[in-house]
Each structure stands twice: as C-alpha cells, then as structure tokens.
Amino acid sequence: MSSSDSERMLKLKSSDGVTFDIKDAIVVTKLEFIKNIIEDCCGDNDLILVPNVNSEILAMVLEWCKKHVGDDIISDGEDDEENEYFSRKKEIKKWDAEFVKNLDQGVLYHLLMAADYLNAKQLLDLLTQRVADMIKGKKSEQIRQIFNIKNDFTPEEEEAIKKRNPWAFE
Amino acid sequence: MNSPSLPSEIILYNILTRSSLETIGRSRVVCKNWNQTTHEEHFFQQFYHNTKMVYGIFTQQVNCNKYSPTFVSTTEANPISQLPLNFLPKPLEIEAVTKKGLLLCLNDRYRIPRYLVCKPTTREWRFIPNPKTRYQTRAMAITVLGSIPLHYKILRLSYPKLLCVIHKSGIFSCLQVEIFDSRIWKWKRLSELIKFPHDEYLHTMVTVRGSFYCLTTNNNIFVFDFETENWEFFSLPYPLCELNYTQSIMQLVEYEGGLGLICLVNEEWMELWMMESYRENTWRRVKNLNFETLIKQEGYGHYASPMALCNNDVMLINNYMNIMLYDFRNGSSKPIKMECSLRGCKKFFKLESDFVPINLKTPLSRRAFDSKSLKTSILNFIAKPFSGLESFGYFIFLLVFLINFLLNILS
Numbered sequence: 001m002s003s004s005d006s007e008r009m010l011k012l013k014s015s016d017g018v019t020f021d022i023k024d025a026i027v028v029t030k031l032e033f034i035k036n037i038i039e040d041c042c043g044d045n046d047l048i049l050v051p052n053v054n055s056e057i058l059a060m061v062l063e064w065c066k067k068h069v070g071d072d073i074i075s076d077g078e079d080d081e082e083n084e085y086f087s088r089k090k091e092i093k094k095w096d097a098e099f100v101k102n103l104d105q106g107v108l109y110h111l112l113m114a115a116d117y118l119n120a121k122q123l124l125d126l127l128t129q130r131v132a133d134m135i136k137g138k139k140s141e142q143i144r145q146i147f148n149i150k151n152d153f154t155p156e157e158e159e160a161i162k163k164r165n166p167w168a169f170e
Numbered sequence: 171m172n173s174p175s176l177p178s179e180i181i182l183y184n185i186l187t188r189s190s191l192e193t194i195g196r197s198r199v200v201c202k203n204w205n206q207t208t209h210e211e212h213f214f215q216q217f218y219h220n221t222k223m224v225y226g227i228f229t230q231q232v233n234c235n236k237y238s239p240t241f242v243s244t245t246e247a248n249p250i251s252q253l254p255l256n257f258l259p260k261p262l263e264i265e266a267v268t269k270k271g272l273l274l275c276l277n278d279r280y281r282i283p284r285y286l287v288c289k290p291t292t293r294e295w296r297f298i299p300n301p302k303t304r305y306q307t308r309a310m311a312i313t314v315l316g317s318i319p320l321h322y323k324i325l326r327l328s329y330p331k332l333l334c335v336i337h338k339s340g341i342f343s344c345l346q347v348e349i350f351d352s353r354i355w356k357w358k359r360l361s362e363l364i365k366f367p368h369d370e371y372l373h374t375m376v377t378v379r380g381s382f383y384c385l386t387t388n389n390n391i392f393v394f395d396f397e398t399e400n401w402e403f404f405s406l407p408y409p410l411c412e413l414n415y416t417q418s419i420m421q422l423v424e425y426e427g428g429l430g431l432i433c434l435v436n437e438e439w440m441e442l443w444m445m446e447s448y449r450e451n452t453w454r455r456v457k458n459l460n461f462e463t464l465i466k467q468e469g470y471g472h473y474a475s476p477m478a479l480c481n482n483d484v485m486l487i488n489n490y491m492n493i494m495l496y497d498f499r500n501g502s503s504k505p506i507k508m509e510c511s512l513r514g515c516k517k518f519f520k521l522e523s524d525f526v527p528i529n530l531k532t533p534l535s536r537r538a539f540d541s542k543s544l545k546t547s548i549l550n551f552i553a554k555p556f557s558g559l560e561s562f563g564y565f566i567f568l569l570v571f572l573i574n575f576l577l578n579i580l581s
Contacts, residue, residue, distance in 0.1 A: 109174050116180060124184065132188035140199045148175045149201050160448070161199045164427030166380040167269055167314050168195025
C-alpha cells in the first residue's frame with residue numbers, strides 16, 4: 001500500500017455490535033492482535049471484528065491506548081526533550097494508577113481477558129499487577145473466593161502443605 | 171458486571187508471579203494445580219523476572235583458615251548477581267540461612283566470637299547475644315516463624331563437657347541443645363542432652379517445614395521442631411534404611427517445601443525421594459536419573475555430586491571447581507557463571523530473598539542489661555564503627571587508661 005499506516009481509518013466492532021471509529025491507526029499499535037491484522041491484510045475493508053470483547057470494555061481499552069500513544073519514544077538526547085519525556089512518563093504512570101484504582105472486580109477481569117485476547121502486553125502487565133496487589137495479605141480461602149477456585153485438598157493434605165510453608169501462615 | 175473466571179494460566183503465570191513469597195505460600199493450599207505449578211522452574215523464572223528477587227547460593231571458601239563467603243546467582247532472570255557482605259564486620263563465616271533471606275553469621279575478631287543476623291539484600295544486620303561459646307559448635311540452623319513482626323529462632327548443637335555417656339546398652343555420644351528466640355532475645359539451654367550411639371555421626375542437614383532435619387551415618391533422621399522445641403529420632407523406611415542401598419552420596423534436600431533425599435544407588439542411579447507423610451514416615455521416589463552417564467558428559471568432573479534442588483525441575487550439582495544446573499525436564503546441564511573457582515568448597519547456603527526491609531531491631535524492653543551483654547555491648551561499640559587498626563588503637567588506649575586509673579587508686 002502506498003498510503004502510510006497513520007492515515008488509515010479503522011473500524012473496530014465489539015461483540016455486542018458497536019462500531020468504534022479510529023481515525024489514527026497509531027492508537028492501536030499497543031494491541032498486537034489488531035496490529036497483526038492490519039499488517040497482514042492490505043485490503044480497503046478496514047472493519048475488524050473483536051468478538052470476545054464487549055463495547056464497554058473495548059471503549060476502556062481504547063481509552064488506555066490513546067493515553068499511551070508514543071509513550072516509548074525516547075528522546076534524541078537533548079536535555080529539554082529528556083525532561084519532557086520523563087515528566088510525561090510520570091504523568092502517564094499517575095494516570096494508569098487512577099485508571100485501575102476504582103475498577104470493580106468484574107470490569108477488571110473483563111479488561112484483563114480483553115488485554116490477553118488483544119495481546120496488549122503493557123495493559124496486561126498493569127492489570128495483573130493490580131490484581132496481584134489486591135490479593136496481597138489475603139488468606140487462602142479469600143484467594144479461592146476471589147478467583148472462584150474449587151478446593152480439591154482434603155483437610156489433612158491442606159494441613160501438610162501449610163506445614164511446608166510455615167512463614168506464609170502465621 | 172459479574173466476574174468471569176480467569177484462566178489458570180493467567181492467574182498463575184501473570185498474577186501470582188507478580189506477588190510475594192508469602193502470597194505464593196498461601197496460594198499453594200488453594201488447589202492441587204496451583205501447588206504443583208508454584209514449585210516449577212517455569213513459574214520461578216517468571217517470578218524472579220517480575221519481582222526482581224534474588225535467588226542463588228552462598229559458597230564459603232576457606233583460605234588460610236579464613237572464610238570468605240561469596241554469592242552466586244542461580245537464575246538468569248534477575249540482574250543482581252552480586253551480594254557483597256563487605257558491610258559486615260570481618261572476619262565472617264556463614265552458619266545458616268533462612269527462607270526469608272536471613273543469614274546467621276559468626277564474626278570472630280580477636281578470638282571474640284560474636285553472632286549476628288543479617289539480610290544481605292537490604293544490608294540490615296544486628297549482633298545477637300552469644301550462646302555458650304566455650305563449647306564447640308557442631309551444627310547451627312535458623313528458621314523464620316513469623317514475618318510481621320519478624321520472629322525467628324536459632325538452634326545450636328554443641329559438644330558438652332560430658333562428651334559421652336556409658337549405659338548398659340552401650341556408649342553414647344552427647345550433644346547439647348541451645349535455642350535463641352528473637353522474641354525474648356535470649357539463648358536457652360535445654361536440660362536434656364541428645365544421646366546417640368557413639369559410632370553414629372551427624373551427616374547431611376537441612377531446615378524445612380519449621381524443623382531441622384539431620385541424617386546420621388546409620389540412616390536415621392534426627393528432627394528438631396522449632397515451634398515445640400522437641401526433638402526425636404526416626405529411622406528411614408525400607409529400602410532407604412538399608413545401609414547398602416546406597417554406596418555413597420546421601421543428601422538431605424528441600425523438595426516442594428518438605429523433606430527430600432537424594433541418594434546414589436549402585437554408583438549409577440541417582441534417586442530423589444520425598445517424605446510424603448510425616449506422621450506415618452512414608453516416602454515416595456519422585457525422580458531418578460542415570461548419574462553415571464551424566465557425569466561422563468562434557469563439562470563434568472569425576473567428583474561431581476548433587477547439592478540441592480532449586481525447585482521441582484532444577485538440581486544443583488557440585489562439580490568441584492564450579493556448580494552445574496541440571497534440568498530434569500530435558501536432561502540439559504549448564505555451568506553457573508562464577509567470579510572465582512569453587513575449589514574445595516564444602517559448605518553451601520541456598521538463598522532466596524526480596525528487597526523488602528525487615529525490622530531487626532530488638533525492642534528495648536527485651537534487652538537484658540546484665541553484665542555479660544554489657545561487656546558484649548561495649549566491645550560492639552568499640553569495634554563496630556572503626557576499622558581494624560583504629561579500633562585496636564582505641565582498645566590499647568582504654569587499657570592504658572584503666573591501668574593508670576587502677577594504679578592511681580592503689581597508690
């Protein structure tokens with residue numbers, strides 16, 4: 001294709017049929033899944049189906065992507081540009097913290113699954129770190145409930161394992 | 171919106187690998203799959219990469235009667251490969267290591283032995299009161315029983331004045347037991363001595379499950395429980411109890427957080443057994459490999475012997491001059507990059523540590539201001555801030571001052 005990627009218009013369709021218009025394809029470079037489709041497919045049909053992600057979640061993912069456009073552009077070494085780069089990085093980090101702070105568990109999990117499906121590594125790192133921070137200090141039974149895991153140990157087996165990790169159970 | 175169930179791969183390899191060792195410990199009772207996975211190499215590589223933890227071994231070379239501990243990282247995932255101990259007073263000898271990355275060391279300056287605990291990653295350290303150092307140490311072990319606040323105990327086995335006892339049933343060697351509890355900041359000597367047949371010696375040791383385990387030369391196991399402060403002997407079950415089952419190499423190791431045993435059978439096969447039930451003393455063989463074939467491979471020397479397990483998949487082999495990492499999954503071996511040769515090093519201490527500061531300070535209320543600890547405190551105060559020559563000079567000055575003072579009183 002003679003036209004550059006950044007001028008292409010993209011359409012993403014979520015699982016519940018909502019279409020998102022993306023004016024600048026650079027926005028979705030963090031989503032490897034979509035990036036690969038764009039690179040492989042040279043046709044004019046720029047409607048990409050995202051069947052596993054609903055509109056609410058896809059909107060949030062795109063919001064995150066927009067904020068992170070060009071966040072890994074490293075300066076050419078000039079002091080002013082470097083300062084700008086670091087302060088922007090700090091600002092993005094703060095924004096990320098706000099972004100994950102008030103998410104309820106259901107939304108967080110759907111976002112996580114979407115990030116995994118769309119192969120957005122940076123977003124996945126951010127969300128999984130958030131979940132890891134959430135389970136910090138929680139007891140085993142609470143961890144089971146949070147992830148909806150069935151306990152397949154007998155009480156004796158459970159006791160034996162607790163004995164092997166004494167520093168974790170006080 | 172209701173929560174979907176996250177796939178276990180994401181939970182295990184993306185979420186748990188970003189948590190702490192405590193969370194991983196607790197997640198092991200969640201279900202069998204989680205218990206299995208959190209002991210595998212693949213999981214740990216991701217964990218060390220994500221959390222920047224340190225995992226490796228302290229080797230302790232002896233040179234002209236001086237010990238020099240060196241740290242070697244056993245994982246490529248983290249960039250930290252050095253853990254210098256130069257912030258601690260010299261000379262230094264490592265006695266034991268805990269799961270939380272705590273070292274118990276002996277500082278033997280001017281023949282005044284002093285024990286200290288430290289966390290090498292955060293450079294926190296503290297002298298602890300001395301045990302009865304006039305008795306020679308046979309073995310030491312340290313374990314962490316609680317993390318917030320930090321609670322640890324130290325076990326010391328030493329030779330008592332009464333080295334052996336003659337009974338109707340035979341001659342018995344004795345060892346005395348001392349325990350240091352960080353909560354009361356004191357050593358306690360147990361009144362009962364450990365007695366075992368005089369022709370039986372303590373051999374390989376490991377501390378797991380909050381207990382100290384030691385295999386004797388008669389294939390019995392001595393176990394000391396740090397929590398109850400009781401000990402007992404039990405013999406290995408068949409076939410491990412047979413003295414001719416293994417010609418050589420019996421090494422106690424930690425396997426999946428519990429007790430494991432590596433032994434060489436018929437000088438050819440290396441077997442790894444794990445203790446399944448502690449109440450019933452049942453063991454199960456979990457792995458075996460043709461050790462004879464392995465050490466004939468390139469890179470191995472004739473004196474190679476298994477040392478310890480990093481996790482369920484990776485074993486450390488002492489190759490006399492260096493350490494090899496053997497991966498059970500594909501039978502591959504590779505040497506660990508080391509700054510200096512391992513030559514003749516006998517003692518190794520496995521370390522796994524984060525960089526979270528711990529509070530090693532003793533509460534003031536716990537410090538016993540008796541004359542003995544006062545003397546140690548004065549020595550600590552004199553020696554600690556100064557380098558060798560300066561503190562020696564300070565010591566001489568004090569001595570001269572005291573002599574002068576005494577002369578003045580007498581005249």
